[in-house]
Amino acid sequence: MPEVKPSLANQHNQQLANVLPSPIRVIDAEFSEIAGLIKLTLGEPDFAVPEHIKQAAKRDIDNDDSHYAQPAGHLELREAISNYLVNRFQAPRYDPNNEIAVTVGASEALFATMSGLFNPGEKIIIPTPSFPMYDAIAKILGLEIVGLSTAPDYRLTPEKLAPVLEANPDAKGILINYPSNPTGVTYDEAEVSALAELLGQRDMVVISDEIYAELCFDGPHTTMSKLLPEQTILVSGLSKSHAMTGYRVGYVAGPQALMQHVTKMHQFLVTTAPGPMMAAADEALNNGLQDAEEMRDAYQARRDIVQSGLEAAGFTVARPSGAFYIFAKIPEAIGMDDMAFVRDLAKEALVGVAPGLIFGEGGEGNIRLSYAASTEDLEESMRRIQAYMAKKLQA
Amino acid sequence: MPEVKPSLANQHNQQLANVLPSPIRVIDAEFSEIAGLIKLTLGEPDFAVPEHIKQAAKRDIDNDDSHYAQPAGHLELREAISNYLVNRFQAPRYDPNNEIAVTVGASEALFATMSGLFNPGEKIIIPTPSFPMYDAIAKILGLEIVGLSTAPDYRLTPEKLAPVLEANPDAKGILINYPSNPTGVTYDEAEVSALAELLGQRDMVVISDEIYAELCFDGPHTTMSKLLPEQTILVSGLSKSHAMTGYRVGYVAGPQALMQHVTKMHQFLVTTAPGPMMAAADEALNNGLQDAEEMRDAYQARRDIVQSGLEAAGFTVARPSGAFYIFAKIPEAIGMDDMAFVRDLAKEALVGVAPGLIFGEGGEGNIRLSYAASTEDLEESMRRIQAYMAKKLQA
Missing domain, CATH: 3.90.1150.10 (Aspartate Aminotransferase, domain 1)
Structure with a gap:
């Protein structure tokens, strides 16, 4: 001591x-x-964690997958993510080679994205109430946080968003999250579409944290990446959909021009994600929709x-x-x-x-x-x- | 696409x-x-990876260790690290509760340490030739890098170090690494002691990357943490000693006053390390010295x-x-x-x-x-x- x-x-x-x-x-x-x-x-x-996913991780250990994976993660997993996002949510078909990075949970995905894409002093809009880590990472990086309270009904609407966008024409990004932690609020396709239309008029990166996408009770999930692909960085992972929090597998997908920086940052943060945990994620996305x-x-x-x-x-x-x-x-x-x-x-x-x-x-x-x-x-x-x-x- | x-x-x-x-x-x-x-x-x-270590990881998966670990990692693993460092290298007895953090490889350990302890513009001495990630992380964080070439024999000596310390009385840290990547050079106790004595005269954090400590061929490894505990942040991991690169388990140990910031940063980077990989590391340190x-x-x-x-x-x-x-x-x-x-x-x-x-x-x-x-x-x-x-x- x-x-x-x-x-x-x-x-x-x-x-x-x-x-x-x-x-x-x-x-x-x-x-x-x-x-x-x-x-x-x-x-x-x-x-x-479902049994077949545990088996996949154990098989991977037996197969001596204990060497460095590629920085962006196992290629098979990136392919599985790309297919899953298309098949499940009609997302754009992200190229596994340079538009997807596997991260250590959505936490590292958020850190790599925010630190890879923004500079100290740049403005980012963070609607609240929200997951406290958003605010924390933005502060650590020295970003200027623009607040936007969604109270009292906790729904982000064009009416609430428009004046904030107008007052901050220099904002470089916005971080949205739905289904929402902490409110449980989510949006149907018309609502996401209305937000996408408004955000599409701005030169702004839209970080869309959709980690709870598989947990929608009152209708299908609509991903922002489908409606605003040219501006969206999609953050997600397996922690919530497959109860894999402790396995720490997340991912980021977006246009290559932005992803090159996210992936590079990710490499300096953690080198790469652990192989056996990626094998579990691969099994979950390929055979675990049920x-x-x-x-x-x-x-x-x-x-x-x-x-x-x-x-x-x-x-x-x-x-x-x-x-x-x-x-x-x-x-x-x-x-x-x-x-x-x-x-x-x-x-x-x-x-x-x-x-x-x-x-x-x-x-x-x-x-x-x-x-x-x-x-x-x-x-x-x-x-x-x-x-x-x-x-x-x-x- | x-x-x-x-x-x-x-x-x-x-x-x-x-x-x-x-x-x-x-x-x-x-x-x-x-x-x-x-x-x-x-x-x-x-x-x-040795078979008994693989078995430990698989047992941990079977035991449903799939929930969030504590941010600093499994307590048992932190205890194992503390004991290992004392028994193997006569390091100070680091308190598992607040002087050790388990990270996603030594990469994340370095990022958490450097970003947790230093501010943009602060000077850090990085002797070269060295692992390129040191320089990269320092640049990403906006630190001012003070160079120190150890050529032609690639040994860091008090003679080479003293003038750099004198010319940079405001340097906040130094990042040393031995056995060295890329040179394979390491130091005996007298040599580490001479460096420690000189560094002890300065108010400077000494980040000591000792990831190759188990791979010393011509004599035992001497850890800087033993000779300069009040200034040293020890970075290490299991990747090289147990061929566990792909499992991504590293750690940081140091005085609590510094570790509180490293651990906090770590939490914002990745939340925590993956459980089954930590169980493997625990087995390696408890039963894998051979x-x-x-x-x-x-x-x-x-x-x-x-x-x-x-x-x-x-x-x-x-x-x-x-x-x-x-x-x-x-x-x-x-x-x-x-x-x-x-x-x-x-x-x-x-x-x-x-x-x-x-x-x-x-x-x-x-x-x-x-x-x-x-x-x-x-x-x-x-x-x-x-x-x-x-x-x-x-x-």
């Missing part, structure tokens, strides 16, 4: 210091101390439990059409801000949820509940929350 | 654009086109083949005491620079080696040969090189 030389104790990246440590994980760690608490804080599927459907159906049933449960408890919820989150407005009568509320709920009702303010402007006054949990835990949580709310609202 | 919107074709990180794509891989790709060529360009062990020894002995025998082979062919070699590279000076009489030479050698003698200039100042006029290749290929390469040289020197 070496002590640092005192003169070095303050040597660190100043931009990084301005970023809070992942706030969801801080809250989650706090709640881990409370005995008997049901934690619905993290976006972590409770499913296991798995994603089964998980989606399970999440949908859980969505119904928490939506009706929270509405019965007095919350107003954004229509949760995808992902595995529900974003719910705390009734005014409760008289607590969301941070105080989630701490009180954890202590009194033994249910852990995330406070809305950590997802940025517009999130305050809400809770985010992740329903990537067992049906039993969700039903018990609803009973606890309803009892707690009844008591509070009576008082 | 979408075409980019023409107005976006030039949207990219300008610092990144100043960095060449990995030059070793460019050369390697060029040589891949030549039929019958023996490639000795990349630093890629030809061994397979594997590393066997590989070292094999490399040592190959080192002898290429050292005597190249000397017989007329090259002057830096004493290659570690890693699996030999750095050899092209005889003046050949009359070609190293880039022309390696291209001619590839075409005429069907042996692919890397030109010294891609490793930075002091490297020009040399070749780097990686002897992480089969004994048969190395023996045949020596025959080809000797025949080629005899012909050239006769002409």
Whole structure:
């Protein structure tokens, strides 16, 4: 346990210091101390990786796939990604050779994309509430973040987007995410099309994080890459669709002129992704569409439990059409801000949820509940929350 | 195959654009086109991962370790790293809880360290010839690189280091690497101690990349972390010691005051490393010391083949005491620079080696040969090189 030389104790990246440590994980760690608490804080599927996918990873290990893969990843996996995106979402046919890069989860995909394409001081629009890592990476890179609150219904519309675009004609990019973490909101083809039309009038890179694309409950997913291919960088991965979070396989697809920089940056970040985990992803995309459907159906049933449960408890919820989150407005009568509320709920009702303010402007006054949990835990949580709310609202 | 919107074709990180794509891989790709060529360009062990390590990874997959690990990695692995460093190298006992982070290979370890600890414009000393990624990452981060050529014997000594330190009292860090890629040079305890004493007089972070520590042929490895713990950030990994390049497991260890920033940066880069690959690393460190020894002995025998082979062919070699590279000076009489030479050698003698200039100042006029290749290929390469040289020197 070496002590640092005192003169070095303050040597660190100043931009990084301005970023809070992942706030969801801080809250989650706090709640881990409370005995008997049901934690619905993290976006972590409770499913296991399907057996045939595990077998594929094990076969790959047996086959000694332990040498460096190409920087952009196994070519077979890039081919599988290209085919999957066309067949499943009618995306453009991305060239596996130079328009797709396999990354270490969607996290590295986002970092490689944002650091590969933008320069310090350049403006990027990040609609909120959103995944806190977007804001963090942009800050670390010294980008100028342009906010855009989608409250109160948490839907990004041309009406909300147009004035921000007009006020920021020099913005170089926008980072959108649907189905949304933390709101569960998603868009149908007409809605995506309206956004694409507006964004198509601007010279702006559209980073579209569609990691929850397989988890759409009320209609098919429409990818931005289909409607605005010449401006879109598509970010996705296997973590949510196949419960493969711990395998860390993500990807980026886009026009070669942009992807050359993303792939180059990726190479300097991690060299390449681990081979056996890529083999698992290859199997998931080639032979695992059914798995994603089964998980989606399970999440949908859980969505119904928490939506009706929270509405019965007095919350107003954004229509949760995808992902595995529900974003719910705390009734005014409760008289607590969301941070105080989630701490009180954890202590009194033994249910852990995330406070809305950590997802940025517009999130305050809400809770985010992740329903990537067992049906039993969700039903018990609803009973606890309803009892707690009844008591509070009576008082 | 979408075409980019023409107005976006030039949207990219300008610092990144100043960095060449990995030059070793460019050369390697060029040589891949030549039929019958023996490639000795990349630093890629030809061994397979030992069977018990593969079994550990497969067991971990079977045990459904497919959820997010803690950001710094499996705690058991961090404990194994801490114990290994103490037992094997008498390193300080790093606290697994906050002084060690598991990364996606040593590449990500370097990126997380350099981006976590330094700010644009800050000076970092990078002795050369060195692994080109050091220079690339420093450039991407906007650091000011202070050069220090270790030619002609490629040993970093207090005599070479002192004037550079004096001329740069404001340097915030230095990045050293031993056993060295590309030269194979390493240092005994007295030599490391002399460097540590000099560096200890400065307020400077010492990033010590010791990824080849298990591959020392002429004496034990001395870690900088033992001699200068209060300033050292130790970077290492399993890629070279256990032929696990494709599994991508590296790590960083250092005083908590510095590690907190490295670990935080790591989290924003990749969230965490993949679980099954960490389980493999855990097994390697707990039960695989013998594997590393066997590989070292094999490399040592190959080192002898290429050292005597190249000397017989007329090259002057830096004493290659570690890693699996030999750095050899092209005889003046050949009359070609190293880039022309390696291209001619590839075409005429069907042996692919890397030109010294891609490793930075002091490297020009040399070749780097990686002897992480089969004994048969190395023996045949020596025959080809000797025949080629005899012909050239006769002409």
